[in-house]
Amino acid sequence: MLLIPRLKRMFRSEEMAKNLRWHATNKSTDLKLRHPVDSVTWDQMSHKYPSFAAEERNIRLGLSTDGFNPIDMKNSQYSCLPVLLVNYNLPPHLCMKKENIMLTLLIPGPHQPGNNIDIYLEPLIDDLNHLWSEGESTYDALIKSVFTLKAMLLWTISDFPAYGNLVGCKVKGKMGCPLCGKHTDSMWLKFGRKHVYMHHRKGLPPSHRYRVKKAWFDGHTKHGRKSRILSGHDISHLL
Template sequence: MDKEWTKLPRLSREYKKGVVSFLDFAFTKGKPEGREILCPCDKCKNTWYEKRRVVFDHLVAYGFVEGYKVWVYHGERRSRSTKIDDQMEVQEDSHDDIDGLLFDTFRNFVETDGVNKGPNEDAKKFYKLIDESKQPLYTGCENFSTLSFIIRMYLLKCLHGWSNASFTSLLELLKEAMPDLNIPNSFNKTKAMIKDIGLDYEKIDACPNDCMLFWREHKDDNFCRFCKASRWKESPQVDCESEQHKNDHKVAEKILRHFPLIPRLQRLFMCSKTADSMRWHKDDRTKDGCLRHPADGQAWKDFDRLHTDFASESRNVRLGLSSDGFNPFRTMSISHSTWPVVTVAYNLPPWLCMKPEFMMLSLLIPGSQSPGKNIDVYLQPLIEELKVLWESGVETYDASKNQMFRMRAALLWTISDFPAYAMLSGWSTKGKLACPCCNNNTSSTYLKHSRKMCYMDHRTFLPMDHAWRENRKSFNGKKNLDLHRLC
């Protein structure tokens, strides 16, 4: 379809004629919602449905949204060449920084001369991985170690959808062709290596309406016990029953990714340098009254005073939690919101605790919409781990002291914007009691004609003799002589 007219001046006759031809095409081929279509102007960005007259006015006033060259929302199909070009562009932009991943994981071990061999089984597995990260793929190989090659192979399997059997067959073929390769001979052994390094995660099916998780005692359920929605996507109808039975593979509507927190906290103490840094807040922090770290704050001190048994062990972990939604796709015209939940260990010094390698992704909540108040459904696996860490703790090997100790952890803070704060805390930041600090004392007034809430308590911040405190007419018809209080 010719689109050269989109580059012409928007007030020209040819441009307006092109807009009319576009509207004729969109209302014929684009499956409109009644008498409305998605408006592709630079203001609406294919987000809002508008009538034909409004879309015409918008396209003349604002023009088409930048980059919208193939009208896929209005009935035009992508050509084969366009799809190939898009795939090539994605492949060129993607980069799997395996070397950077291994450096972030093992750099402190590589810099040390020796590694302690602790009694903990998890520690032994981890130290075995360190040895494998130093072994070349074959004698004389300088580009790959055994571990980096296996991780890259596993990445290709995930990207291209290889089956477990085909992956095992490929490993067996490589071992047969090149017997000197230091690689495992099956998919299960490869997956065990990936799990030991901390790259594994747990998939938990969720109700498509965010009602519940299909785990623990409900892991075998097929329908939500609240809304009765099906757990699985509808599969295409197959005529032959035998063929249907052969190819029957159920796919969940929603899947929560859970990255276990406890193994990664234990991993922090398996390196002597990082284990020393986890005690920095008590052993090496400058205590001169200046606020440089959360440990200098009043909340940290009050927590230590209330929980003296927890504070007596400097290796117990203080955690912060942050969550917010983001659109993982390139184009912002697609409405999608995926919610990661990230935890941070505040035991570390300030120049380390906010580094990406020490930020731990705990949950990846699927889209395509914000979970809203149902986020507590998805937080259940993380909360179970936090309860174990707080109540009983877990046995952990400390490489710096070459000893075992019982590590506990406490979640002290959450970091989020105001809408996410409402979701995490359960307090509604809208309506009559919007302020979580003022609570029932929130000064709110409903505007009848505007049909929204208005908050009129800002006069409390003025001096007591200010003229506006006596002004009734310009505000809510009342004086405000209340003392100032900070929210």
């Protein structure tokens, strides 16, 4: 399904056009997270791009993808991969309803596309880039006028293997943490023949008693600090 015509068509309905403004006046005031509008990411993006946030009709999206077997046979390895977009402008009782989740791509099997998923995503990425940089002239049925509709992709939602294919980063092996990168604390199990990640105590406060509990963990005290989360610029430089 084409993304831009779908979004423009939503504003043709007065009721839907009103619901698409819900986020602007229903932010939580008690610091509890009831909707993505209450999240830190939403506020950060509004602060970073004030001109985008100033137009309450601009759309904020989440992208989710994962492969599944549509054939109800355990001996079949057929796998197709849907790419879904969720519209977070809508109130919580509407944004996750199936009629409001947009199926933008359905990549057929018999195998998952793996790292070649970026080829299939090119038309969707072009639409998202257009909606972000230029926008699309859209008629608003609620106020009977035309405005320039823009959209941003807030985040992606997927399991770890799909995340690795979608973002193009390592999610297994010695450097299996996409945030820590080369600073990932991994351990090779000689007899299990795989990497495991055991050094989570470094994220505790410096004085936490678990840091010195040798017998409870791997026989060592832990005095290190957790790594800084890599920025987009750092990740781009490493790649």
